[in-house]
Amino acid sequence: MPRPLTVSEVTAALKELVEGHFTDVLVRGEVSNWRPAASGHVYFSLKDAGASLGAVMWRGQAARLRFPVKDGMEVVAAGHVDVYAPHGKYQLVASSLDPVGAGAAALALEELKKRLAAEGLFSEARKRPLPLLPRRIGIVTSPTGQAIRDLLRNILRRDPRAWVTLRPVRVQGETAAAEVAAALRDLDEAGGFDVVIVG
Structure with a gap:
């Protein structure tokens, strides 16, 4: 035993x-x-x-x-x-x-807004008037999907001389907020953009 x-x-x-x-x-x-x-x-x-x-x-x-x-x-x-x-x-x-679930995307967006606001990126002092016809355009988004294709087609249809810089990022998932924030910093450091589109 x-x-x-x-x-x-x-x-x-x-x-x-x-x-x-x-x-x-x-x-x-x-x-x-x-x-x-x-x-x-x-x-x-x-x-x-x-x-x-x-x-x-x-x-x-x-x-x-x-x-x-x-x-x-x-x-x-x-x-x-x-x-x-x-x-x-x-x-x-x-x-x-x-x-x-559905709340995850909303929480990630809210987190991104807070982080960008903490960096002062939404302050009135940083806001600039939009040019009538932006020539140098930065885009921060996923490089795949119909949305980016439609956006590029519309930009180039309105102004074939527009200079577009795409900074590819994930727009969903755990790392999305950090990637978007890093992309905005990169474009800011590069400088010279008339407008930056995030989406």
């Missing part, structure tokens, strides 16, 4: 198994019980129709969240799973959260 295991031994074995397998995971679920602590850490759960998973986000990562998190919001959390031995519980230690 095998030797009985202690509670600590069972927990240590489970800890090794769980933490060794779930070192880098993405978990999709609905946020519930979102509780920021005085320490800056945030405790919450992710749930779906069949289960609930306790989660924590440490202060450093929580401070870098790019959107306000609310109960009921669907997110994808990146992180790892660990076992908290004193309580015999496992939890997700989240390093980042990203919104899912």
Whole structure:
């Protein structure tokens, strides 16, 4: 008959198994019980129709969240799973959260607006009157799709001498806001544009 295991031994074995397998995971679920602590850490759960998973986000990562998190919001959390031995519980230690669905695009756009405003790009002092017929045009958008083809066709139909510079970026996804901001900085540094179109 095998030797009985202690509670600590069972927990240590489970800890090794769980933490060794779930070192880098993405978990999709609905946020519930979102509780920021005085320490800056945030405790919450992710749930779906069949289960609930306790989660924590440490202060450093929580401070870098790019959107306000609310109960009921669907997110994808990146992180790892660990076992908290004193309580015999496992939890997700989240390093980042990203919104899912239609709200994600709106949140990304809002984040981009805030970042550009913080850089002073929307201030009245920076605004210039638009020329009647812009000659040097910068475009910040995805290089694929019907929208860019229609835009180029309309520009060149109105002024065949227009000089167009396309700065390709992703317009959707996690990196879109950063790519658009970097593209605007690049065009600003290059200088000489009568107008820059973002879309």
